[in-house]
Amino acid sequence: MNKFIAQEEQFCAHNYEPLPVVLSRGRGIHLWDEQGRRYTDMMSAYSAVSHGHLHPRLVSALNKQIAQLAVISRAFYSDKLGPFLEKACEITGQDRALPMNTGAEAVETALKAARKWAYQVKGVPKNKAEIIACEGNFHGRTIAIVGLSSEDQYREGFGPFPGGLKTIAFADADALEQAITPNTAAFIVEPIQGENGIIVPPEGYLAKCAEICKKHNVLLLVDEIQTGLGRTGRMFACEYDNIKPDGLILGKALGGGLLPVSMFLSSREVMDVFTPGDHGSTFGGNPLAAAVGLEALNVVIEKQFPQQAEKLGEYFMAGLREIKCDAVTDVRGKGLLIGVEFDPEKITARQVCEALMQKNILSKETHDTVVRFAPPLVITQQEIDEALAIIQNVFEAI
Numbered sequence: 183m184n185k186f187i188a189q190e191e192q193f194c195a196h197n198y199e200p201l202p203v204v205l206s207r208g209r210g211i212h213l214w215d216e217q218g219r220r221y222t223d224m225m226s227a228y229s230a231v232s233h234g235h236l237h238p239r240l241v242s243a244l245n246k247q248i249a250q251l252a253v254i255s256r257a258f259y260s261d262k263l264g265p266f267l268e269k270a271c272e273i274t275g276q277d278r279a280l281p282m283n284t285g286a287e288a289v290e291t292a293l294k295a296a297r298k299w300a301y302q303v304k305g306v307p308k309n310k311a312e313i314i315a316c317e318g319n320f321h322g323r324t325i326a327i328v329g330l331s332s333e334d335q336y337r338e339g340f341g342p343f344p345g346g347l348k349t350i351a352f353a354d355a356d357a358l359e360q361a362i363t364p365n366t367a368a369f370i371v372e373p374i375q376g377e378n379g380i381i382v383p384p385e386g387y388l389a390k391c392a393e394i395c396k397k398h399n400v401l402l403l404v405d406e407i408q409t410g411l412g413r414t415g416r417m418f419a420c421e422y423d424n425i426k427p428d429g430l431i432l433g434k435a436l437g438g439g440l441l442p443v444s445m446f447l448s449s450r451e452v453m454d455v456f457t458p459g460d461h462g463s464t465f466g467g468n469p470l471a472a473a474v475g476l477e478a479l480n481v482v483i484e485k486q487f488p489q490q491a492e493k494l495g496e497y498f499m500a501g502l503r504e505i506k507c508d509a510v511t512d513v514r515g516k517g518l519l520i521g522v523e524f525d526p527e528k529i530t531a532r533q534v535c536e537a538l539m540q541k542n543i544l545s546k547e548t549h550d551t552v553v554r555f556a557p558p559l560v561i562t563q564q565e566i567d568e569a570l571a572i573i574q575n576v577f578e579a580i
């Protein structure tokens with residue numbers, strides 16, 4: 183066995199099952215293993231690397247900032263956090279942002295804000311606030327968040343979970359209306375369920391949810407950690423339904439593929455339930471993260487990531503649909519967030535990923551049946567053509 187694989191197997195917790203490739207370099211849409219073999223990245227680290235690996239403008243922003251100041255905690259102000267958050271509020275239309283590091287922390291922040299808002303503003307009796315989420319959701323891995331999950335493996339062995347959490351069917355607005363009670367604080371939802379297999383709800387679903395939430399004075403919290411910042415062909419996937427959520431959660435690509443940067447954004451009414459000492463993070467919003475985050479947003483806007491993802495996503499998906507392969511049961515997605523579903527009686531998604539890896543394309547299955555194609559948004563049409571030719575060979579050999 184490769185020595186680095188053996189070393190990880192010995193010293194790292196076995197909480198992932200990586201493909202057997204040892205990467206040592208990356209640039210743009212490409213990754214290289216230690217022997218110098220080049221791969222095309224169709225994973226983008228679960229959309230954290232939408233900008234591509236080591237985007238020169240982001241590396242330059244990081245280098246510039248790291249020569250000045252990196253971490254100070256929020257005990258002090260910095261000359262980088264304000265400009266970053268102003269930009270984030272400007273492009274989301276939200277009033278205020280609370281910076282964190284990982285996606286799960288930003289989701290926790292949203293849930294805490296919603297609960298406190300329910301008590302202070304909505305008037306829900308103490309400790310009675312309820313949060314509704316969807317079956318098949320993925321919002322992260324903390325105990326509270328897996329308490330919201332409907333996935334047995336995410337929960338089994340980790341209970342007990344906090345109370346006041348429930349799940350309803352995804353893509354079913356009526357189920358939401360029925361689940362709401364006078365104590366409901368918030369409904370949290372992904373515009374497209376990424377980890378559940380790139381599940382796209384019917385058009386208008388989020389708009390209906392927004393209407394129902396408004397009617398019942400329930401906060402609509404949209405988790406765009408994976409779908410946000412251009413990935414689906416819009417800056418935010420909820421723009422397809424023309425809605426502005428009461429709370430928006432960002433992460434992954436917000437750090438430009440260099441650092442963990444996340445945030446929860448909302449109105450003053452919601453965000454102002456937080457007072458000094460209520461909630462925080464030592465690293466959240468540090469000058470290094472803020473400098474990289476701001477440049478990551480600038481690149482998304484200037485390089486027109488949403489338009490690129492829309493155009494190239496349609497092209498890529500059309501190409502995938504043209505491939506003749508009996509084992510493929512569905513090709514779906516939006517923008518450059520694409521899932522190909524396989525008939526498990528014919529082949530597992532893992533086997534497809536291993537076959538793609540042999541031909542220098544890296545992706546990872548989600549669940550047992552879906553292979554994801556979510557390249558960095560800097561990919562070109564020619565590079566998609568090259569990838570499609572290989573994917574076609576691999577699929578046709580199945």
Ligand SMILES: *Cc1c(COP(=O)(O)O)cnc(C)c1O
Pocket residue numbers: 228283284285286287289320321322323372376377405406407408409433434
């Ligand atoms: C990845 C992801 C998270 C969790 O983010 P981490 O940075 O891994 O904590 C939450 N929600 C969605 C939709 C995600 O895709």
